[in-house]
Amino acid sequence: MALDFAGAKGSMRNVCVVGAAQTKFGELWDRSLRDLIVEAGIGAVKDAGIEKSAIQSLYVGNMSAGRFAGQEHLGALAADFLSLRVPATRCEAACASGSVAFRDAYYAVASGDIDAALVIGAEKMTDVHGSGALTTLAAAGDQEWEASIGLTFAGLYALIARKHMVDFGTTREQMAAVSVTNHKNGLKNKLAQFQMKITIEDVLNSAMIADPLRLFDCSPITDGAAAVVVASESAAKKLSTQPIYVLGTGQGSDSIALHDRASFTELLATKAAAKKAFEQAGIGRNKIDTTEVHDCFTINEIISLEDLGFVEKGKGGKFAEEGKIDLNGELPTNTCGGLKVCGHPVGATGVRQIVELARQLRGQCFNPINGAEIGLNLNIGGSGATAVVNIFGKEPRY
Amino acid sequence: MALDFAGAKGSMRNVCVVGAAQTKFGELWDRSLRDLIVEAGIGAVKDAGIEKSAIQSLYVGNMSAGRFAGQEHLGALAADFLSLRVPATRCEAACASGSVAFRDAYYAVASGDIDAALVIGAEKMTDVHGSGALTTLAAAGDQEWEASIGLTFAGLYALIARKHMVDFGTTREQMAAVSVTNHKNGLKNKLAQFQMKITIEDVLNSAMIADPLRLFDCSPITDGAAAVVVASESAAKKLSTQPIYVLGTGQGSDSIALHDRASFTELLATKAAAKKAFEQAGIGRNKIDTTEVHDCFTINEIISLEDLGFVEKGKGGKFAEEGKIDLNGELPTNTCGGLKVCGHPVGATGVRQIVELARQLRGQCFNPINGAEIGLNLNIGGSGATAVVNIFGKEPRY
Numbered sequence: 001m002a003l004d005f006a007g008a009k010g011s012m013r014n015v016c017v018v019g020a021a022q023t024k025f026g027e028l029w030d031r032s033l034r035d036l037i038v039e040a041g042i043g044a045v046k047d048a049g050i051e052k053s054a055i056q057s058l059y060v061g062n063m064s065a066g067r068f069a070g071q072e073h074l075g076a077l078a079a080d081f082l083s084l085r086v087p088a089t090r091c092e093a094a095c096a097s098g099s100v101a102f103r104d105a106y107y108a109v110a111s112g113d114i115d116a117a118l119v120i121g122a123e124k125m126t127d128v129h130g131s132g133a134l135t136t137l138a139a140a141g142d143q144e145w146e147a148s149i150g151l152t153f154a155g156l157y158a159l160i161a162r163k164h165m166v167d168f169g170t171t172r173e174q175m176a177a178v179s180v181t182n183h184k185n186g187l188k189n190k191l192a193q194f195q196m197k198i199t200i201e202d203v204l205n206s207a208m209i210a211d212p213l214r215l216f217d218c219s220p221i222t223d224g225a226a227a228v229v230v231a232s233e234s235a236a237k238k239l240s241t242q243p244i245y246v247l248g249t250g251q252g253s254d255s256i257a258l259h260d261r262a263s264f265t266e267l268l269a270t271k272a273a274a275k276k277a278f279e280q281a282g283i284g285r286n287k288i289d290t291t292e293v294h295d296c297f298t299i300n301e302i303i304s305l306e307d308l309g310f311v312e313k314g315k316g317g318k319f320a321e322e323g324k325i326d327l328n329g330e331l332p333t334n335t336c337g338g339l340k341v342c343g344h345p346v347g348a349t350g351v352r353q354i355v356e357l358a359r360q361l362r363g364q365c366f367n368p369i370n371g372a373e374i375g376l377n378l379n380i381g382g383s384g385a386t387a388v389v390n391i392f393g394k395e396p397r398y
Numbered sequence: 399m400a401l402d403f404a405g406a407k408g409s410m411r412n413v414c415v416v417g418a419a420q421t422k423f424g425e426l427w428d429r430s431l432r433d434l435i436v437e438a439g440i441g442a443v444k445d446a447g448i449e450k451s452a453i454q455s456l457y458v459g460n461m462s463a464g465r466f467a468g469q470e471h472l473g474a475l476a477a478d479f480l481s482l483r484v485p486a487t488r489c490e491a492a493c494a495s496g497s498v499a500f501r502d503a504y505y506a507v508a509s510g511d512i513d514a515a516l517v518i519g520a521e522k523m524t525d526v527h528g529s530g531a532l533t534t535l536a537a538a539g540d541q542e543w544e545a546s547i548g549l550t551f552a553g554l555y556a557l558i559a560r561k562h563m564v565d566f567g568t569t570r571e572q573m574a575a576v577s578v579t580n581h582k583n584g585l586k587n588k589l590a591q592f593q594m595k596i597t598i599e600d601v602l603n604s605a606m607i608a609d610p611l612r613l614f615d616c617s618p619i620t621d622g623a624a625a626v627v628v629a630s631e632s633a634a635k636k637l638s639t640q641p642i643y644v645l646g647t648g649q650g651s652d653s654i655a656l657h658d659r660a661s662f663t664e665l666l667a668t669k670a671a672a673k674k675a676f677e678q679a680g681i682g683r684n685k686i687d688t689t690e691v692h693d694c695f696t697i698n699e700i701i702s703l704e705d706l707g708f709v710e711k712g713k714g715g716k717f718a719e720e721g722k723i724d725l726n727g728e729l730p731t732n733t734c735g736g737l738k739v740c741g742h743p744v745g746a747t748g749v750r751q752i753v754e755l756a757r758q759l760r761g762q763c764f765n766p767i768n769g770a771e772i773g774l775n776l777n778i779g780g781s782g783a784t785a786v787v788n789i790f791g792k793e794p795r796y
Contacts, residue, residue, distance in 0.1 A: 012510050066464045071541040073492035076783035079651045087649035089498040092488040094471035100487040104502050111509040112410050143469040251485035253477045385474035386486065
């Protein structure tokens with residue numbers, strides 16, 4: 001039998017982001033995973049202007065500390081080193097781990113059980129324990145059918161890129177435009193892994209990684225952590241900072257292995273997540289002022305803009321090439337540099353995207369989008385088996 | 399500033415367990431992790447008497463598939479192989495991973511956003527990828543201060559046991575009594591790893607593992623999965639099965655490393671979790687008819703009964719020795735064999751405990767406790783850095 005769907009919004013409390021912080025992202029050879037977690041966590045609490053004792057629960061997004069650092073049980077470790085004696089859980093969905101941690105915190109606050117939770121996304125990918133970073137990242141795909149035969153994530157997204165080129169005429173130059181835009185946006189971002197201007201030619205002439213993807217199409221291996229404090233609306237209203245409302249949140253899933261998908265060029269998980277998030281927010285695509293999307297590889301920013309419904313399928317490359325994603329374009333995207341430029345500490349990325357949106361909507365971003373009221377982030381796990389879409393606004397309803 | 403606590407129960411919906419299943423536990427050399435996940439997941443859905451399409455979200459409790467099986471992103475993998483295209487998240491808190499998955503599902507349903515979620519706990523610990531099971535399990539402790547110097551979990555609990563013996567006069571025979579009782583309880587449990595009667599002498603003469611703990615004090619290395627369907631009360635009432643209500647749930651944390659604790663002989667995480675769960679349930683200890691506690695080592699069952707408040711600190715050994723935990727005793731405990739006899743596939747154990755309680759309260763257990771109305775489970779992560787306590791009843795309030 002089918003169970004009735006009780007209707008979400010009626011009984012759920014409004015939830016806000018009230019504090020946000022991140023560490024420097026990069027190859028941080030002198031920082032351990034726990035150092036990064038503590039810095040980001042304390043930063044978010046301070047940014048919220050609350051005492052640490054107000055935090056009632058901790059959610060840590062992390063993909064693979066077990067393999068990267070020989071450390072499981074990371075929620076408890078984080079609580080310990082933050083001197084927080086509260087429930088602490090690690091949440092994982094590969095590169096979308098930060099976002100699923102955020103969603104679990106969201107539900108805990110929305111349920112009415114707690115008023116404030118701390119969400120930390122973190123990954124330490126250099127100086128790793130055991131097998132290397134690429135082998136560990138491959139564990140986000142299907143171990144038995146993909147990773148075990150040597151298929152890396154650059155390889156998976158290269159297959160996706162090639163099919164997009166064949167089906168829709170997407171060009172190398174269009175993919176390069178994504179990287180050039182993100183590097184331009186991140187130029188002043190001191191917390192980003194890279195600060196350098198690049199040209200289309202730089203991308204086209206960079207080393208081949210997995211044909212057709214070249215070095216400057218790929219997000220790097222990164223250490224870093226980001227954190228947000230999530231609170232109920234009633235709690236948020238007591239604080240002096242501008243609360244950022246969660247207008248909608250959605251999560252979707254799809255087959256873990258690429259070969260099982262109906263299509264290589266659209267991610268059904270993204271479509272499902274976006275559908276849910278927009279329905280909950282009760283707004284249309286045209287209301288979104290800025291987006292943070294998952295450019296683990298340039299092709300994925302193009303596909304993401306299509307699957308989110310901002311541009312017709314197959315037209316994402318042209319959209320990027322025409323400057324529509326620029327800071328002064330139709331849909332300013334990855335305004336601080338995205339995964340390509342900030343770096344991609346996998347468990348941290350989803351939370352880092354939320355930190356960026358909070359800064360944008362509070363008017364604290366070094367690349368301000370004038371009058372930005374509503375922002376959206378899309379965080380993808382693996383080659384698209386998980387996708388999370390969150391929509392944030394300065395007001396509770398639009 | 400401190401945020402007000404909004405008060406939990408007022409706004410939260412009642413949540414029930416409506417389906418429960420588990421696989422055979424043991425050394426399952428011919429079964430893969432995904433085989434176990436699928437069998438348990440389908441089993442729980444069938445037991446609930448619902449269509450799979452009624453499941454709106456999936457939470458997978460797993461400690462270390464990344465190290466055991468080379469597979470992260472286990473939520474998406476589970477959703478894929480169950481053909482569930484719903485949000486799917488893996489939750490981890492070492493040996494309490496199953497319980498934190500259960501709690502995340504609980505909040506999602508309690509919030510009002512969804513009506514039904516599937517929770518699967520699973521671990522494949524034999525036939526492992528990379529380093530062995532004991533090294534992987536040590537990642538539940540502090541990697542930098544415990545695991546890296548070779549301290550295993552038997553070693554950690556041996557330190558705890560020795561201190562309990564010194565401080566309270568707990569004897570080897572009392573610890574052995576826990577193992578003997580659990581073996582007696584599990585004798586008819588076909589899904590348990592072991593079916594054999596043992597004596598106090600058998601325990602005392604078994605091989606030394608970490609002084610004072612011997613082989614028969616230790617739960618084994620196990621493959622297995624368990625699953626429950628969690629649903630809102632309104633949904634549960636449409637089903638023909640007896641709903642099992644979540645009366646209260648609590649989670650606590652403590653320092654990850656043993657040397658940072660104020661005491662070796664009590665787990666503050668258990669006390670915090672129990673306090674929250676009993677407050678939410680609004681009942682006293684005397685209302686509990688049966689318990690499932692975390693006997694990863696015999697000493698931990700003794701300490702758990704003390705920290706839960708069922709017996710005075712230091713008297714847990716005597717409580718066990720006097721038969722108070724027997725099926726016809728004051729507090730029937732681990733009525734199907736506990737971790738020692740069922741086996742301890744770490745991510746599955748918390749869910750397996752809930753499966754046992756659901757069977758008890760529905761009157762489906764092969765060791766029925768006459769008139770059992772309310773049951774409690776305690777699931778512990780690591781050496782006590784995480785503890786989860788859940789209280790279940792046949793009615794929504796007592």
